Amino acid sequence: MRRQHLSPHPHRTPRLISLCVWAALASACSDPPARRESSPSPVETQSRGIVKVTRGGKDFLHPKGTPAGKAWLYQISLPFQVAKEKAAAFCNVREGLVKGVDFECGVDVILFDNLSNLNSDGAVIVTRNQEEPNPNSIPPGKSSVVVKYPARGGFVPLEAKRNDGSPHPHAGTGFGINQAIGWKTGDPGVPPYGVNMFSGPETYQYFEVHQFTYDGKSFKVAASERVSPTELVSGWTMLDGGLTNAIPDGDDFLVGMTGGKIDPASLKQANPDVARVSGAGVMRWRRAGGVWTPVSFVPVTGNEGSFEPSLIRDSDGQLLFSARGSHEPDYNDIRVWRSKDKGETWSKTLHVRGAISSSTISLNQAADGTPYIAANLYEVFLSPLDRIKLAKDAEGRPRLGGATRNTLCLWPLNTERNGLDTPVIARDCSAEFGSPPGGSAWRADHPSAMTLRLADGKWHNVLGMRILEYGELTFAMPPTPSSGAYLEEVISSGEAIPIWNF
Numbered sequence: 285m286r287r288q289h290l291s292p293h294p295h296r297t298p299r300l301i302s303l304c305v306w307a308a309l310a311s312a313c314s315d316p317p318a319r320r321e322s323s324p325s326p327v328e329t330q331s332r333g334i335v336k337v338t339r340g341g342k343d344f345l346h347p348k349g350t351p352a353g354k355a356w357l358y359q360i361s362l363p364f365q366v367a368k369e370k371a372a373a374f375c376n377v378r379e380g381l382v383k384g385v386d387f388e389c390g391v392d393v394i395l396f397d398n399l400s401n402l403n404s405d406g407a408v409i410v411t412r413n414q415e416e417p418n419p420n421s422i423p424p425g426k427s428s429v430v431v432k433y434p435a436r437g438g439f440v441p442l443e444a445k446r447n448d449g450s451p452h453p454h455a456g457t458g459f460g461i462n463q464a465i466g467w468k469t470g471d472p473g474v475p476p477y478g479v480n481m482f483s484g485p486e487t488y489q490y491f492e493v494h495q496f497t498y499d500g501k502s503f504k505v506a507a508s509e510r511v512s513p514t515e516l517v518s519g520w521t522m523l524d525g526g527l528t529n530a531i532p533d534g535d536d537f538l539v540g541m542t543g544g545k546i547d548p549a550s551l552k553q554a555n556p557d558v559a560r561v562s563g564a565g566v567m568r569w570r571r572a573g574g575v576w577t578p579v580s581f582v583p584v585t586g587n588e589g590s591f592e593p594s595l596i597r598d599s600d601g602q603l604l605f606s607a608r609g610s611h612e613p614d615y616n617d618i619r620v621w622r623s624k625d626k627g628e629t630w631s632k633t634l635h636v637r638g639a640i641s642s643s644t645i646s647l648n649q650a651a652d653g654t655p656y657i658a659a660n661l662y663e664v665f666l667s668p669l670d671r672i673k674l675a676k677d678a679e680g681r682p683r684l685g686g687a688t689r690n691t692l693c694l695w696p697l698n699t700e701r702n703g704l705d706t707p708v709i710a711r712d713c714s715a716e717f718g719s720p721p722g723g724s725a726w727r728a729d730h731p732s733a734m735t736l737r738l739a740d741g742k743w744h745n746v747l748g749m750r751i752l753e754y755g756e757l758t759f760a761m762p763p764t765p766s767s768g769a770y771l772e773e774v775i776s777s778g779e780a781i782p783i784w785n786f
Contacts, residue, residue: 337709355381413432437530438459
């Protein structure tokens with residue numbers, strides 16, 4: 285997802301060699317066709333905790349109906365439950381060979397009931413890019429491509445019941461929300477490419493809110509509408525969405541979002557400093573009159589620019605929350621907040637410095653209830669920079685690490701939720717795939733997990749991620765044989781805790 289109003293981070297991920305798996309580089313140069321498991325974690329002998337993560341090949345690649353001559357491919361996947369033994373994932377579509385970073389082109393919903401024969405043949409289209417005049421351009425009406433970014437949302441599974449055993453009143457319905465941002469149609473120039481959005485006074489942005497239904501046979505987009513950033517929740521200007529899907533809270537849903545008490549006019553300044561007037565928080569969604577709508581927003585991080593939030597409900601019923609830092613000194617930190625009063629107030633319970641890349645981070649929960657952080661390991665450049673510019677700090681000093689996305693790790697939270705246990709490597713791209721063919725760097729990022737009941741009647745924690753080469757974004761390189769959307773299972777040793785009551 286894209287924070288439009290913050291200056292994009294410099295393109296700062298050169299080719300690297302993983303520090304964790306140096307010895308495995310020579311023999312791991314292909315995308316494994318079968319799903320295999322990571323090495324066991326030290327917690328395997330414990331009664332509860334993450335044991336290992338499967339590592340299979342890509343699960344979703346090209347959307348059905350990709351136009352001739354286009355390089356569309358699935359990337360970011362956010363899983364959710366749709367029925368008693370049926371799951372789905374919001375899968376964003378990115379257009380390759382485009383002169384622009386993060387040129388997404390829509391969202392699909394892909395249904396599945398196991399992890400052994402995934403395919404996207406029955407994908408349901410939620411939204412696609414469209415060309416339309418930009419009403420805010422100078423002069424008004426300049427041609428724009430409205431780019432549709434990844435969706436997140438909530439769904440009450442068909443046949444779901446309340447905790448008291450009564451039928452859930454909203455079973456078989458749900459919602460999704462995604463950003464839509466106007467891009468210029470002109471040539472952006474020479475690589476490395478950045479984003480080519482209209483900015484400042486010409487900014488053109490809105491949210492799309494979708495209503496979903498599932499009747500046991502087909503998943504449908506029942507309705508879609510455009511909503512401005514100031515109209516989602518009264519009194520708030522919303523900027524972006526979370527990195528994971530919503531969690532149930534009684535008959536409602538809670539989902540992470542980013543926003544603040546922002547004068548809408550300030551967003552159209554040349555360089556709006558929204559990082560100092562916005563932050564990450566929790567949005568509540570409620571269904572009334574057959575429609576899911578947001579009804580409140582509670583800030584968690586404060587106005588310090590955090591974004592891409594995620595939240596879970598801990599095994600004791602309390603809420604835990606995490607978000608990505610947008611500036612120094614929190615670029616490379618893991619932070620977790622906790623609420624003991626159903627999300628009304630929050631306090632920080634964990635802050636670990638310098639563990640991760642300045643990249644996507646999410647808080648998830650294994651099937652046995654173990655909370656874990658999924659993020660990229662902090663690594664240092666060990667090879668020539670090739671085509672990619674080295675980042676510098678605010679004083680102009682080169683950074684030699686902390687921006688790579690080669691290795692994706694899972695850090696379980698300790699029992700007190702104020703520290704981290706030993707991490708498990710979920711993906712090490714250099715070890716598995718060898719050097720990237722374009723000479724830039726691998727990215728395994730945007731982790732998002734949900735515990736799902738599948739066709740075997742068991743609960744599985746399914747972790748979605750995307751893999752690609754960085755040069756696909758910055759140099760319009762073609763997709764690699766390993767690029768695509770991946771769904772893996774996080775295996776834990778404790779007894780599974782159902783997310784829904786069937």
